[in-house]
Amino acid sequence: MEEHRIGFIFCVCTGKCPGFAQLDIWDFINIVRTEYPVEYGFIHPMLCDEDGERFLEEFLRQGSKYIVAGCAPVMQKKLFRDAFKKAGLDINKDLIPLDVRNMKLKEALNVVKTALREAGRDV
Ligand code: SF4
Numbered sequence: 001m002e003e004h005r006i007g008f009i010f011c012v013c014t015g016k017c018p019g020f021a022q023l024d025i026w027d028f029i030n031i032v033r034t035e036y037p038v039e040y041g042f043i044h045p046m047l048c049d050e051d052g053e054r055f056l057e058e059f060l061r062q063g064s065k066y067i068v069a070g071c072a073p074v075m076q077k078k079l080f081r082d083a084f085k086k087a088g089l090d091i092n093k094d095l096i097p098l099d100v101r102n103m104k105l106k107e108a109l110n111v112v113k114t115a116l117r118e119a120g121r122d123v
Contacts, residue, residue, distance in 0.1 A: 005039045005065070006037070006039060007039050007040055007064055007065070008038040008042075008066075008069070008112075009043075009047070010032075010043045010070065011045075011048075011068055013071070017101075022104050023100065028069075031105075032112055036112060036116060037116060037123055047068065056083035056084075060089055061087060062089060065095075066094060066095055067112070068096070070097075070098070070099070077091055098115055
């Protein structure tokens, strides 16, 4: 089976959204990027704003899958549909959307681990 690169983006809704108040966002991203089998991990303040869309259009590329930790998967699919399409990606296969709102660190890390295992990674 072809192994895709998996990039990890954590979208934090400006960083002031109460949905992330329980989560130490810096511990979360640093554990994922250094300890989990992803190519990289970083925080974006608002992927669904206009600059976020421009960023995705510049950044997304074929051959990669993208875990986006942030809001509800159904929401993410609506918000990122155009950017994935423009990049020639299939939002239903190339986006792995994770809802990590209202979680503490351990719970959010478990959500990421489960998604990585489902994508065939050992973690
Ligand atoms: S994509 Fe979702 S998590 Fe990111 S800023 Fe928009 S609503 Fe918030």
